[in-house]
Amino acid sequence: MPEITLTTLQSLKLKGEKIAMLTCYDATFAQAACQAGVEILLVGDSLGMVLQGHDSTLPVTNAEMAYHVASVKRGNEGALILADLPFMACATLEQTFANSAQLMQAGAHMVKVEGAAWLAESIRLLAERGVPVCAHMGLTPQTVNVLGGYKVQGRNEAQARQMRADAIALEQAGAAMILLECVPSELAAEITQAVKVPVIGIGAGSAVDGQVLVLHDMLGLSLTGRVPKFVKNFMVGQPDIQSALSAYVTAVKEVSFPGTEHGFNA
């Protein structure tokens, strides 16, 4: 696979070709995902739940993130590696810089921060210092205790207006990508039209620039047995994991995933 850069992703958005992203935590899956054509490997702090067995992402440390980024880097064959800054890693600007540096030096090409307009200053300073940033908006699992659970965000008009304004503010601050989690499909489509940077969705409908799923979810593996509505099990009908990964990429590119049944209304 040719090396995927921010320029590649930007041109995919302009061409209207959907971007395939998957979470990835180790070298073997990094190689398999690349061979299936996945363009972005997200080393997500979801690893706290699917690898470590916690009931939230809050216990994950930056050092653990760096360990998995380095593992993914060893198996990567040209994808862009996006790494999550975990819970409280951005509590101060000094911590934001130090934790981002640790992830970039471990092999990340870009970091992801969860939040909204309050992150504008951090995003601007990181971008100025050579760290591309993806802003994760909508359902932000690190603030599950404030949100009162894993709930769809932006369902009423005031929240939707705020999210549109925040997305534009974060793009203006220098965010190079936006990720929308559990947002009504129509609102996600509006945000995608309103910004120039690629918008990746999970539970955000099909009118965004690309899709992401948690690797274990799309392989039909679940510790708790609770499967979110936006998940599709790509192992169904496939002989092996490599074929399931390829089926995911094909479905994203052909826009046969997500279907309306995987999305949310306002």
Ligand code: KIV
């Ligand atoms: O941590 C993660 O895997 C994520 C995805 C759910 C988008 O942020």
